[in-house]
Amino acid sequence: MSEDEGVIGERGVYFAKQWLESTTHFDVPHTAYDLTTMTTLPLMPPGKKKKYDLAGRFLGSGKSPVMCEVKTTASEAGQGPEYRQFLANCYSASYREYKDQVDPKRHYMWITQHPFLLGKWSKLTSLGYILESLGEHPDTIDNEVVDQEFARELVDRLWIIVLSEPLKKVMLTSDELYQVRGLLKRDEG
Amino acid sequence: MNTETLKSEIARYLASERETDLIEGVKDVVRREIFALDPNVKIADTHTFNHSYNPDFIVEWSDQGPTRARKVFLRFDLRSVYAGEDLRRLDPGSMFVGIREGVEDRQVDPYRAELEDESNGSLLTDTSALNTFSLQADAPMMGILGANVVRGAQGVVDSPAAEAITGVVGSDWGQGPEGRAEYLGLINTVGQHFSPDAALRLKRTAQILWMGTTGDLSPLDGEDGLVLGQLSDVELRTLVPYLLKQPQTAQHLGFWRHIGTMLTLRRLLDLAPDLLGIDINPFVVANTDRLSAKRVKWVVDMEEQVLPTWSITRNALRLKTRFGVVLFGLDGRALKAEEDARVPSWEDVAAAFSLYRMDEVSLAGIARKWTVTSEDNSSVLEDCRRLAEGTDERLFVPRAVLTLPAQLERNPSFTVLDLAHEVADVKPQETVGLLAYALLPYLALRTGQQYEAKDLESAFYSE
Numbered sequence: 001m002s003e004d005e006g007v008i009g010e011r012g013v014y015f016a017k018q019w020l021e022s023t024t025h026f027d028v029p030h031t032a033y034d035l036t037t038m039t040t041l042p043l044m045p046p047g048k049k050k051k052y053d054l055a056g057r058f059l060g061s062g063k064s065p066v067m068c069e070v071k072t073t074a075s076e077a078g079q080g081p082e083y084r085q086f087l088a089n090c091y092s093a094s095y096r097e098y099k100d101q102v103d104p105k106r107h108y109m110w111i112t113q114h115p116f117l118l119g120k121w122s123k124l125t126s127l128g129y130i131l132e133s134l135g136e137h138p139d140t141i142d143n144e145v146v147d148q149e150f151a152r153e154l155v156d157r158l159w160i161i162v163l164s165e166p167l168k169k170v171m172l173t174s175d176e177l178y179q180v181r182g183l184l185k186r187d188e189g
Numbered sequence: 190m191n192t193e194t195l196k197s198e199i200a201r202y203l204a205s206e207r208e209t210d211l212i213e214g215v216k217d218v219v220r221r222e223i224f225a226l227d228p229n230v231k232i233a234d235t236h237t238f239n240h241s242y243n244p245d246f247i248v249e250w251s252d253q254g255p256t257r258a259r260k261v262f263l264r265f266d267l268r269s270v271y272a273g274e275d276l277r278r279l280d281p282g283s284m285f286v287g288i289r290e291g292v293e294d295r296q297v298d299p300y301r302a303e304l305e306d307e308s309n310g311s312l313l314t315d316t317s318a319l320n321t322f323s324l325q326a327d328a329p330m331m332g333i334l335g336a337n338v339v340r341g342a343q344g345v346v347d348s349p350a351a352e353a354i355t356g357v358v359g360s361d362w363g364q365g366p367e368g369r370a371e372y373l374g375l376i377n378t379v380g381q382h383f384s385p386d387a388a389l390r391l392k393r394t395a396q397i398l399w400m401g402t403t404g405d406l407s408p409l410d411g412e413d414g415l416v417l418g419q420l421s422d423v424e425l426r427t428l429v430p431y432l433l434k435q436p437q438t439a440q441h442l443g444f445w446r447h448i449g450t451m452l453t454l455r456r457l458l459d460l461a462p463d464l465l466g467i468d469i470n471p472f473v474v475a476n477t478d479r480l481s482a483k484r485v486k487w488v489v490d491m492e493e494q495v496l497p498t499w500s501i502t503r504n505a506l507r508l509k510t511r512f513g514v515v516l517f518g519l520d521g522r523a524l525k526a527e528e529d530a531r532v533p534s535w536e537d538v539a540a541a542f543s544l545y546r547m548d549e550v551s552l553a554g555i556a557r558k559w560t561v562t563s564e565d566n567s568s569v570l571e572d573c574r575r576l577a578e579g580t581d582e583r584l585f586v587p588r589a590v591l592t593l594p595a596q597l598e599r600n601p602s603f604t605v606l607d608l609a610h611e612v613a614d615v616k617p618q619e620t621v622g623l624l625a626y627a628l629l630p631y632l633a634l635r636t637g638q639q640y641e642a643k644d645l646e647s648a649f650y651s652e
Contacts, residue, residue, distance in 0.1 A: 007272055014273035018241040029212070029239040033272070033295070034265035038208060174242035174278045181243055187236070 012072025013053045016111045019163055020056065022171050024184055026066060028056030041067065041093040045142040050089045058107070059186040064157075065104050067093075071112040079116035086110055087130050088137035090158065095141070095150055109159040125158040127151055195222070195320045199288060212238040215288050216245060219263060222316060223248060225323035226335035229422055239263055242279065248339060252421045253456075259340065265289045267297040267304070267313050267347065276307040282384075284339075287315035290348070297347065305344050310384055312342045318351035329431045330358055333394045336423040337379075341387025354378055372399050392416050394424055397448070401432040406443050420451040422459075429472070430463045439471040446650070449476030454506060454621070455519055461503045470648070473499040473506065477622030477649045480506065482517035485613045485624055486524040489513045491636040497648040508625055510644065512632035517621045526610030533608050533635065535577045535584040541631035542570055542589070549590040554582035622649050 013031055020026040030038035032053045039055040042048070054068035069086050071079060090108040097103040115121065123129050130151050134141060172180065190198070195218065202214030220232050223246070230250040237243040244260035251257065260283045264270055267287045275285060289295075297304065297313075304313055322338050325331040334354070338346070346354070357371075357378045372395050379391040393416035396408050420428070429448065432438045449472070457472075457480065473480065486505070490513040497510040504523035505516035518524040535552065542550070547569040549562040557580075561572045577584050587609035604627075606613045615624065626645065633640035 010269075010272040011274070014241075014269070018273070018278070021241045021243075027237060027240060029208075029237075031269070033269060034239070034289075035203060035211075037204075037206070038211070175280065177242045 009072050012113065013070045015165075015168065016068060016070045016163055017054055017056075019167065019171065020054070020066075020068070022177055024177070024181055024186055025059055026056050027059060027187070028054050028066070028068070030055040039067070042096055043089065043092040043140060043142075044096050044099075044144065045092075045139065048140075050093055054109075064107055066107045066109060068109040068111050071110070071114070073112065073114050075114055076116040076118075079112060079114070083110055083116065083124070084129075084133035084136050085140070087133035087158070088140040091130060091134055091146075091151060091154060092140045092142075094154060094157075095147065098150060105157065107157040107159060108154075109161055111161045111163050113162070113164055115162050124160055125155060127155050130154060130158075190221075190320070191324065192317050192320045195316060196290070199316060203289060216263065219261075219286055219288065219316060219319075220246065222319040222323055223261070223339055225326060226319060227339040227423070229336065229426075230339060239265065241273065244283070248284075250340065252423070253419055257340070259284055261286060263288055266292065266295045267315065267345070268295045268300065270313055271297070271300040271304055276304065276309065276311055279311075282310040282343075284312045284314070286319065287313075287347070290315060290317060297345065301345050308344045310343050312338075312346060313344070314338075314342070314346045314351070315348060317348040318346055321348060321351040321355055325355065329427050330394060330398055331355070332427045333423055334358055334391065337383060337387040337391055341384040341390075342382055343384055344382055346382055350382070354382060372396070389416060389418075390421055390424065393418070393420075394428065397424075397428055397432070400444050400447070401428075401438040401441065402435060404437065404441055404444070406441065406447075409443060409447055417450060419453075420448075420456075425452070425456060425460055426463050429460060430467055433464070433467045433469060433472060439468070442471075442475050442650075445472045445475035446479075448472060449479045452476075452480075454480045454482055454517065457501065457506065458504065458519070461501045464501055469501055470499050473621075474648055475650055477625070478620050480517075480621050481618040482506070482519065482621050482624060483615050483618045484518045484520055484524045485615065485628065486516040486518070486527070487513060487611050487628060487632060488527075489611075489632055489635045491638065497645060499648060506621060508621075508648065510629060510632070512629060512636050512638060512640075512644075515625055515628055515632070517624065521612070521614070524612060526607060526612050528610065530609060530611040532585045532587050535573065535586055537635060538586050538589075538608070538631065539570075539574070539577075541634045542573075542591070544630055545591040545627065547573075547589060547591050550586060551588040552576055552584045553587055554580060554584050556582070625649070 010033055013033065017028045017031060020028050032039050032051055036051055039053070040049050040051045043050055052067040053070040056066050058064045058066065073079065094103065094106055117124060120129070131146060134146050199215060199218055202211050202218070205211040205214065216234065216238065223230070223232060230248045233247045233249065235243055235245060235247065238245060245263040246261040247258050248261055249256055249258045260280055262275065262279065262283055262285050264285055264287055266289050267285065270276065270285050319338070322331070322335045326335045357374050375395050376392055379388045383391060396416055400406050400408060438444065492511050497508055500507045505518040508515045516524055549560065550569055550573050552559045552561065552573060559576055561569050561576065563569055563572065589606045589608060591604050591606060604613050604615045604619070629645060630640040
């Protein structure tokens, strides 16, 4: 990867962070470029980990953590298989926390600049597609039997966000957001 | 804290498993570093960390004007400022502090020129750079440099740049034989790394230190562009006590007159806690015709001391003479009326009053009271004499309104003497020199001594 490509990918991650925080519902203090300890989760197979691009939390009473995978791409290229791996990772990371009795009910976001798998778009966060993805990546869950009830709960914590570059033009400015944040007091919940 | 200790402390926090330990620990280190650079600012924590638009801290200060603020954004490194396009999105003039150093693929050098171009008054720095400045903050030039880093440094000032700047400024700046060359080097350096306001403050500081320590007053002749204007609080607190303690500086009357153009009595009184135990006579003597008071209080008290001396309290400038003490202040809350004062008789004050143009005199006997005034002021004293001579009663003078000789040229200021309480109010204000010259003959007469001009020569400025 050239340096320029590296910066483009990094810019995409920062854009996703800025957009999430501009909704006033999230604080996302950690990126994969900063401190990986805060963006990395252990998976079910011993010693195996997954590094996400962003880690943060909802503001408000729940303060549920959020992990994001960001795709800075101008095409669908390769997103289908990567997304199925993402789903398997989400299950594996969450189930590991559940088994360790520290499950904070994380949300997982796939943030992309380009839509993908349009023929299956409405099913991409369904239980069926999670199970299909887990079937494709049994090693990610250490070849264990899938806990369907747990997988069903995960459905409500999966997000797909298409974040295209033109959105930058209609986002509130940082100064406007700074003022709005003070009025909303979302982080006092 | 030295730089290695700082780095290891940050590294320890960055290795924290708990997010709150990491964030609170790192923020505490940065807060301490900023405060070490400028103890006169308020630092508000916004309780966010590495946020895209909400700063980590807001640093506020007020210095002879409206409160000013600078937003401080913590970033893991300065490359993320570039990748996140922070300089285009966030307030011009913000401060970005990188908290992690030495990560190979996160160096800022490939983007340094672009960041410099886009900085628009913002400062891009890191914790080690801040520490480089704060390490030497006890030295006067470095102390003021540190405060201006917080308030007005701009562009990329990472550790190498900070070391280059402190290398030019140095902890013993201005005191060596190369004072002039050092001074010019510093002017060039601060012009590159500081906002115009901050650069001007630093240039003024450098000039003052240079003149004060070397006795070379050539900038006063216009050479190198003399920087005038009121001293900032930081300059005041740092420079004035430091220079008053330098034996060689005390001799330079012209230098202290220059400082006098930048200070009022109010600001000098604000500085009183910093001047405890320091001889302030070099400064005050050079500026008795510039420091103005609105309230005067005196205590008649004959002493053996011959030479008058100035000192300072929280509320007043104090002049001790062989006739008593005169306090110069700014309002009645600071200089309270003396409730147990003895009201002087007409005989006590008549001779002293002949020195002034009397506008109004209150006379009080046991049974009767008069207020003597006239349209053209010329006959007030004469009328008082006639009244005093025409009665068997002893008359006392609780109050008088007078115009000091120099005030005649600058109407409408006048002085209300509350003789019953040993205070005077001057409206709108008058220099301490003129007030003392006017009051001391009165104190001398009250103590039964002869006032002589030499009584004040050593304590007052004269052309």
